[in-house]
Amino acid sequence: MSKPILTMLATACALAVPALAHSRQVTLTAQLKDYGGNGAYVAAYLTDAKGAYVRTLWVAGGKAKYHKHLSDWSRLSAGDARRLDGVTGASVGAGRTLKVTADLADALIDAGYEIRLDAAVEDMRDSPSEVRMPLSTANVGKPQAGKQYIQSVTLQLK
């Protein structure tokens, strides 16, 4: 049974680096599995070479009550009071696609930074760091599978 694919476009303008000349648009396309549950909560965020939190790119799923189930993101981003500002949307249904775009400074690319996705589904197992994907030009266009809920994530740079 094929499910209609809904594309969610999320643009993290609020956190865009002001010097647009030195930034690039990064697009993440995450295709979810048909895991047979309610809509998934997904957090996409950036960590540096030491694994420290840099910024949140997108959080799908609006109920703060469930955000602790995105446990790595929730823990790492705890110090960022503005982590949800302008980067939240609806949870992502099973079999659907989440598309996240963000403007990132050139300096972050190929510098050991990593894009991480946490996922959680009601009544199912939390999946912190469902996907960890180095932010490198070598990774562009290469789909990477997640542990439980994400079929594949693809990185695009503009």
Add this chain to the structure above:
Amino acid sequence: MSWKGIHRWLGLTVGTLAVVLGVSGAMLAIDPVQQAWQAPTAPGGLPVATLVERVTRTVPGAEEIRHLPSGAIVVFSFAGDQPQAQYVDPADGRVLGAWQASALPRWVKNLHRSLLLGDAGRWGAAGIALAMALLCISALVLLLRRMGGWRQLAARVRGSLAQRIHVVAGRVVLLVLCLSAITALTMSASTLGLVTLDARTEPEVLSVIAGQPALPGAQLAALQTLVVQDLRKLNFPGAADPEDTWKVTTTQGQGWIDRYSGQMLAWQDATLAQRVYDWAVVLHTGEAAWPWAVVLGLVGASVLLFWLSGLVIWWQARRQAPRITGNTTLAQADVLIFVASEGGSTWGFAQTLQDALNQCGHRVHTGALEHFQTTAATRQVFVLAATYGEGQAPAHARQALAHIATRTASAVPVTVLGFGDRQFPAFCAFAKALDQTLRAHAWPALLPLECIHQQSGQQFARWGVALAEALGEPLVLEHVPPVPATTALTLIGRQDFVGAAGQATSILRFAWPAQGLGARLRGQGLAPFAAGDLVGIVPPGSAVPRYYSLASGWQDGFLEICVRQMPGGLCSTHLLGLQTGGLITAFIRPNPGFALPHQRKPVLLIGAGTGVAPLAGFIRRNDRRTPMHLYFGGRDPAQDFYFHPDIQRWLGEGRLATLHTAFSRVPDGGGYVQDALRQDAEFVRSLVAQGALVRVCGSRAMAQGVAEALDTVLAPLQLSVAKLKSRERYAEDVF
């Protein structure tokens, strides 16, 4: 708005949606029950360390152990790339099979909590829960009002079938339904972000790599002292991350354990909000105890029952709503009629009175009692007042008594006519209170207070005669209450008696036409009946039915009544003139307060004259041989010992335990039936002491005499007829 208004309008509007939540909730209750049978419960005292040791042996790569509210243990792991969730036997770690959060399709739960409408639906569902809580609170107020207080709460419920279903089911499930609504609101408050369960973030803790190998879970001191009954969840440290920790969630809070040293690195107590929420979930879902889930499921399904019966009650009340025609304005009317009515039937009597007065040339204004007042044009005031529950005013007229007490009396006579039912201990209590208040405030009256029993058209007509005399006008009150659908019954047998005082009396037996199942489901044809119920008979030439007590039940296969010739009686003349094969027009009117409940306690039956008929019906159907004792009063055994041969046969068959007779017009006959009771005081007392039910049927005077005799007889037991009535052990059928 009154409690009744709140209850009615919330029920009719939001109640429709509450049915959806109730029924979907009932379906969700299947899950806890089903899960309870799927896997064994972990023994509460089992150390978590032992459980971890067993699980790691059988499930390589276990990542998480969950102790479900049902008590079962589920282990999460990966088999290659494939995430797995399996039930595990806590006794030996054996894998029992795959676990699924729910056996139901997901839409059921989503329908229940958000009506499939996402976040807007969640607000809607919370609104419905709030409405349900209000419905429960208003229901409790109305229930207490109807039953007459907490102590009467368990008493028998009277009223139409829909009312009885609504009230009986209500007093059983009300508290659970209210609890469901409140727990739903608790859960909604956190889901909708109105309450934050835990604003803290998880502490930043890491296992400290100091060269030694990681400890197996079984050797962690923190897990050795923790028992399974407190465990909710245990997360294993990730295999790929050497700094990852164990994370344990218990009923008290959560902790992080160093994988090398076994030290508890951090601990967070569960917040109060979290604990309240956890309790709300357990109480709302029944996930921790399947019998509670069964209760919740039944209560959820009952919402449909309440909605349907409530709808019928509302419809019935609406059909009886007042529609007074030919009303004059208050200022112009010389006669005012004020009505206090619970079910609405009293308005029908008011209309009859208004029409009759109009015909005599009066200008009449009819209004609700709470608007009681007089004007310069007023010459006469009539108050027609029904009583609700244990002597209260009908809801709309609740403030009327206080309102009337504040008004200064004028010379205009105010006459009170009460409507009630003698089955209730507080017969016409509100009308009596009204009459007393009016007299205490010096209002004159045209006629003394009269109380109409069970909407009797005949009694109303008699009051009309008295009224016509007092007014000196040719006034006739013929009230035609809406008559239910009638059935033609055929006379199949009769036994004739000389009768008391020469008034011919007959026991008439009728058959009803064959009725198909379809007709009965649609409520057509003769309704099922039992001995003690009433048959309404509409005689030719009159639209007002006369009621007779039934001496047989539906199961007997015939309908039997005992009819005495009334001087000039239209209906009795018609009935006694019937030949075999003759037809009557009839319908059944239930008399639930008088019918005998199923029970084993002795029964004291006291009847005089034709009043023995329903009692004979009770004895005839006494297949269980409940000890029944009959006191029969007549004038002369040669004239009016109705059912005599049958009674003798029933004695022989053990359907009747003892027979005591009193005949007033023969030497040594024993006088009246109340004399026989006084004579057998010891015996009567012992029966009542055993918990006997008492049923009395006969004339008003006879019932009065019996009640007085019994009050004397029962005084040593500190009992009285009034007390027995309030305990539903004493009922009268008087005519």
